[in-house]
Amino acid sequence: MALSEKTKRYIRKNCKGTLADKRVIITGANGGIGYKTAETLVYLGASVILACRNPEKAERAKNSLLEEYPGTDIRTMTLDVADFKSIDAFAENMPDVDVFINNAGVFHRPGQKTKDGFETVMGTNYMGVYYIGEKVLPKLEKCGHDVAYINTISLVHKIARVDFDRFYDNSGSYFRSKLCVARYSEYLNNKYKGTNIHIFMTHPGITITSIAAHIFGRFYVLAKIMPFNSVEKSSLSAAWLLTHDVTDGGVVGPNKLLGGWGYPEINKKSKRAQRDIEPLINYTQKEIEKVNLTKV
Numbered sequence: 001m002a003l004s005e006k007t008k009r010y011i012r013k014n015c016k017g018t019l020a021d022k023r024v025i026i027t028g029a030n031g032g033i034g035y036k037t038a039e040t041l042v043y044l045g046a047s048v049i050l051a052c053r054n055p056e057k058a059e060r061a062k063n064s065l066l067e068e069y070p071g072t073d074i075r076t077m078t079l080d081v082a083d084f085k086s087i088d089a090f091a092e093n094m095p096d097v098d099v100f101i102n103n104a105g106v107f108h109r110p111g112q113k114t115k116d117g118f119e120t121v122m123g124t125n126y127m128g129v130y131y132i133g134e135k136v137l138p139k140l141e142k143c144g145h146d147v148a149y150i151n152t153i154s155l156v157h158k159i160a161r162v163d164f165d166r167f168y169d170n171s172g173s174y175f176r177s178k179l180c181v182a183r184y185s186e187y188l189n190n191k192y193k194g195t196n197i198h199i200f201m202t203h204p205g206i207t208i209t210s211i212a213a214h215i216f217g218r219f220y221v222l223a224k225i226m227p228f229n230s231v232e233k234s235s236l237s238a239a240w241l242l243t244h245d246v247t248d249g250g251v252v253g254p255n256k257l258l259g260g261w262g263y264p265e266i267n268k269k270s271k272r273a274q275r276d277i278e279p280l281i282n283y284t285q286k287e288i289e290k291v292n293l294t295k296v
């Protein structure tokens with residue numbers, strides 16, 4: 001479905017300028033917030049690469065965008081964020097881009113594991129995102145122009161905890177994965193300070209996508225009639241961020257009800273995301289080394 005007139009008006013008024021010279025990669029862009037984010041950026045003139053695990057879904061998303069925006073530059077690449085080998089192949093073939101958005105995510109996968117043996121929610125939302133950063137950022141650092149690197153977090157990171165003895169427990173894994181991504185983003189922001197890489201975080205507040213169906217469980221029917229942000233409204237954070245002067249390390253998300261609802265603005269950074277970063281990075285690097293040792 002095309003962007004509503006209201007959203008187009010919002011973008012014209014609040015996201016001034018054009019992204020016509022920008023090439024953007026968005027992971028998990030075949031549905032939900034990723035797809036709508038792609039659409040808002042195409043509307044602003046960007047060339048977009050939809051990096052998705054399912055090539056057929058990616059092609060459908062591309063065709064649907066092209067139908068709405070004929071003549072625009074929309075491509076697809078295959079990327080399974082829950083599979084290090086897929087990330088290796090993707091990074092190898094990745095073209096030079098100006099913006100990279102880590103959007104792909106899963107919520108509830110009890111008992112499931114990724115190909116590399118991690119619990120699926122932590123394995124996708126955090127280990128995958130971490131490994132993408134390891135592979136993609138050194139390449140982007142060499143490209144010689146500014147790059148906005150955006151990780152998607154969630155408000156729930158503010159109530160999560162990281163306990164290395166229970167790192168892969170099913171219980172609380174989504175919350176924990178988002179806290180880990182927020183801490184990793186802080187680490188990256190420090191690591192790339194003063195370079196061409198600019199690290200940001202966005203979050204969509206609360207909106208009813210298939211992830212939300214898992215979050216709300218049997219209350220999903222009720223959630224659908226609650227006045228949450230539309231998926232479209234929750235997908236404006238990247239468009240806003242890329243058309244405003246946001247300090248490196250900044251967080252952009254909705255502006256009402258503690259960040260749950262509303263239009264994007266700069267959010268206050270959470271203290272929780274800024275502590276205990278070093279132990280997390282050391283732990284993650286060891287976990288990744290273990291996987292690398294078993295790679296053929």
Ligand SMILES: NC(=O)c1ccc[n+]([C@@H]2O[C@H](COP(=O)([O-])OP(=O)(O)OC[C@H]3O[C@@H](n4cnc5c(N)ncnc54)[C@H](OP(=O)(O)O)[C@@H]3O)[C@@H](O)[C@H]2O)c1
Binds near residue numbers: 103124211
């Ligand atoms: N909805 C909310 O209220 C909310 C709140 C806070 C944060 N977020 C975050 O926003 C992001 C988008 O979520 P959403 O609400 O739009 O959920 P969604 O509708 O379920 O979309 C998730 C997208 O991620 C893709 N994906 C999942 N696993 C993947 C993998 N291993 N490799 C590549 N792509 C993968 C999915 O592809 P398939 O179609 O192949 O499954 C889908 O395109 C997530 O990071 C989520 O944590 C959402």
